[in-house]
Amino acid sequence: MQSTSANLADRSARPGRPPRTARPAAPLTTARLCAAAPATRGMLRLYEREGLIRPPQRSASGYRHYAQDTVDRVRAIRLLKDLGLSLREIGLLLSESDTDCLDADRMRALAGAQLQQIDARMARLALLRSYLAPLAAGDFGVLDQDADCRFLADFLAAAPVGAEARA
Numbered sequence: 001m002q003s004t005s006a007n008l009a010d011r012s013a014r015p016g017r018p019p020r021t022a023r024p025a026a027p028l029t030t031a032r033l034c035a036a037a038p039a040t041r042g043m044l045r046l047y048e049r050e051g052l053i054r055p056p057q058r059s060a061s062g063y064r065h066y067a068q069d070t071v072d073r074v075r076a077i078r079l080l081k082d083l084g085l086s087l088r089e090i091g092l093l094l095s096e097s098d099t100d101c102l103d104a105d106r107m108r109a110l111a112g113a114q115l116q117q118i119d120a121r122m123a124r125l126a127l128l129r130s131y132l133a134p135l136a137a138g139d140f141g142v143l144d145q146d147a148d149c150r151f152l153a154d155f156l157a158a159a160p161v162g163a164e165a166r167a
Helices: 002-013 030-036 040-048 070-082 086-098 103-136 143-145 150-157
Strands: none
Touching: 002 070, 002 150, 030 040, 040 070, 070 086, 103 143
């Protein structure tokens, strides 16, 4: 007895029937890209304006058709954004990647700046954790010990210089 896939192959190869061909991939429209990435239409327009993704081609009816590699690129942009990089910094990284030309001095400076931001954020998170851990364990004494709202002053002191301008 032949396997099912062999039977299907025999049927498609019968005389008088055209051979089966693979369907072309459906165009990557805005809706499909948003679902696959996941992203919003607004994000796509912003990334396009900032030069982070290539402008899509347009169909005859005006629909945007993105290149298939745009899904991975948008996912990478979102991941880098979630890690705290600005769109400008992401643009620098992507341009280095796109051109296969690494500017070592610029990358070193960018990495150093990111390390400083990471260290500052970790310090703020550690401080926040020191206040939240006792509360989560049911010890509300930390609230009594902080009648002056010292937490807020400590938290603001741990903020990096210039953070107020970004907020």
